[in-house]
Amino acid sequence: MNYKEFNDFCRALPTTTYVMQWHNSHVWKVGGKVFAIGGLGGGLGKDDNPAFIFKASELNFHFLSEIPGYKPAPYFASRGMKWIQHYESNDDTDNDLSYYLKASYRLVSLGLTKKKQKELGLNQTP
Numbered sequence: 001m002n003y004k005e006f007n008d009f010c011r012a013l014p015t016t017t018y019v020m021q022w023h024n025s026h027v028w029k030v031g032g033k034v035f036a037i038g039g040l041g042g043g044l045g046k047d048d049n050p051a052f053i054f055k056a057s058e059l060n061f062h063f064l065s066e067i068p069g070y071k072p073a074p075y076f077a078s079r080g081m082k083w084i085q086h087y088e089s090n091d092d093t094d095n096d097l098s099y100y101l102k103a104s105y106r107l108v109s110l111g112l113t114k115k116k117q118k119e120l121g122l123n124q125t126p
Helices: 003-012 058-064 094-110 114-120
Strands: 016-021 025-030 033-039 051-055 070-072 083-086
Touching: 003 016, 003 025, 003 033, 003 094, 025 094, 033 094, 051 094, 058 083, 058 094, 083 094, 094 114
Parallel strands: none
Antiparallel strands: 016 025, 025 033, 033 051, 051 083, 070 083
């Protein structure tokens, strides 16, 4: 996945917002809370390859920490947060990355107040 594909994917999720911050990182939010970050080399990536950071469930955090191309996200994980950095993107891992980005979006949206979720039309049961 490249940055255009990453941004297009995140943009397609409901009620997301985009900001470029933290040394020109592509930061995606839902309800004002970060769910995905894309950045290059000296910042997030290795050897100037694209790298993507996302929030993970407890189970996925431990699972992905052992998979090549993934690692606990610098800064976040060192503070006890369950965030993963995906730093070796290729065609074979793009579907997996899409799944984890969507899961991160859902985790973060569920952490919003019920009032905010309702306001944004998220996680509503009929």
